[in-house]
Amino acid sequence: MRSLGNSRSGLDHPLVWSCVIAATLLALLIIRQIWWLAFPFVMSIVFYYISTPWITFFQRRGLSKNGAIWVFLGIVTFLIMLASPFVIAGINESSEVAQKQVPHFVKAAQTGLNEVLHRIQDSNPDLEQLQAAEYIQAQLSDMLGPKFYKDILPGFFDFVMTWVPSFLLTPYIAFFFLRDGFSLKKLVLRGIPNAFFERSLRLFESIDEQLQQYFLGMIALTVLDSVTLAVGLAILGLVTGTFSFGMSLLMGLVCAIFAWVPIVGSVAGCLLVVFVSFVLAPANWFSVFGAVILFLTVRLLDDFFYMPVTIGRSLSVHPLLTVLIILAGGVLGGVPGMLLAMPVLGIFMVIGEMIGEVMMDPRLRARYKQAQRLRKKEASEDLI
């Protein structure tokens, strides 16, 4: 996930930063136990920010808030129902193609890899002695052979089946966020002492606005990345009968989603593009290098053109911290921890910024202490 803001005066204090990191690590540890709730929760926050402009749009055309939510959800449901037959037909078609093509792709990948490994081995006598190519090939054949169908594939389906019900919670939670989000905000604000109230309210508004811009920007960025990558693959001549433009668009989308996880996601996306180009044209090194250059071009376009236009902010989390948090997320929370590491850090940065900004202001602290003294005095006035 890309970071949210630029100047964070509340986060200038090292103590606040330490607390933010400690809270993130603790949350990632807890997320491992409740990932089924954490994931839809984060997703529904995203859904909330994406749908809020539409709800406002309907409200400004005379509908009540509840009416606007129901109309929006109705339209989304209708569109999903309308798209379902096409999506299901597409999935059926793709599975048929995949059934026919996957063994071919696997075979092509194995042959290509074998060729590359032997070339490297032939040029290096030490490796030839170790018979590294044969060893890697044997391991790969074992992994992609019966073991793949017996262990990895069913495991993957189990994983998907476990996650689907969890994802179904997303619209349910998002609905309540949309309907009662403001009441929740009021409830939270009610707990803030008078001295910090106005400042917190201002921060709430600015953070809310930033988050909305961020999530809408992320969606636009994902679409732009997907289309650019798909068009790039077509220009490289990799879009052929077996690998349609639709599939390249899908791969672009997968890579764009991978890119939500900084550094690690980009590397995974690049490997995916290189792998696909390698499988589609094993003997054509131009395609493989072209794919790498394409991927790097997309990343550069992303950083210097798309991101300033869509999200409009530079990164504010140090790259070293980003990598460390993602790795810590992996260690503490497994795969979900790795995926949620940056969003969780983002949430705690927002909280840390708010607390930091109000608590580090000496005037506000003095006003808070004065109010406490006054309350204590009133409560103990009749006591001896």
Added chain:
Amino acid sequence: MLWFKKTGSVSSPLQQMRAKLPFLNELSARELGLLESIAHERQYMPGEIIFDEGEEGVGMYLVMEGKVRIFRKGMIGNQHDVALIPPGEFFGELALLDCFPRSASASAVEPTLLLGFFRPEIMDVIQDHPRLGMKFSIELARHLGARLRESTEKGNRAAVV
């Protein structure tokens, strides 16, 4: 839905204010409910600061109970009173119009209950509900006009004296 709060038929704070604030009588029940939904209830102890002079203002307050003292700091650190706001009156309304720093400080004189209305939420309501927005804007203009007239009269009297 309210979060962890029982719903009941107890009249709302704004409904209770209708007698003191005639503008509220011009609003329908739905409009009153809308205003109510964006109002933040705050309680202050006597002497407690509500906002400081020079702070960036984010909204205005309606006095429900108690009294509020508006004061400015003088050149030598002394304070001089500008106004005493009784129940049913607004203060801090300039913050709804601009982002300038508060021109005076406010503190509670006695145990005080306030309803806070804040710029972004008020602006949303004005945009989403133009009828209510128009009524609210006119009331705000009327209120500011009265304040201006009041300060002009004070200035004239001072000039005569």
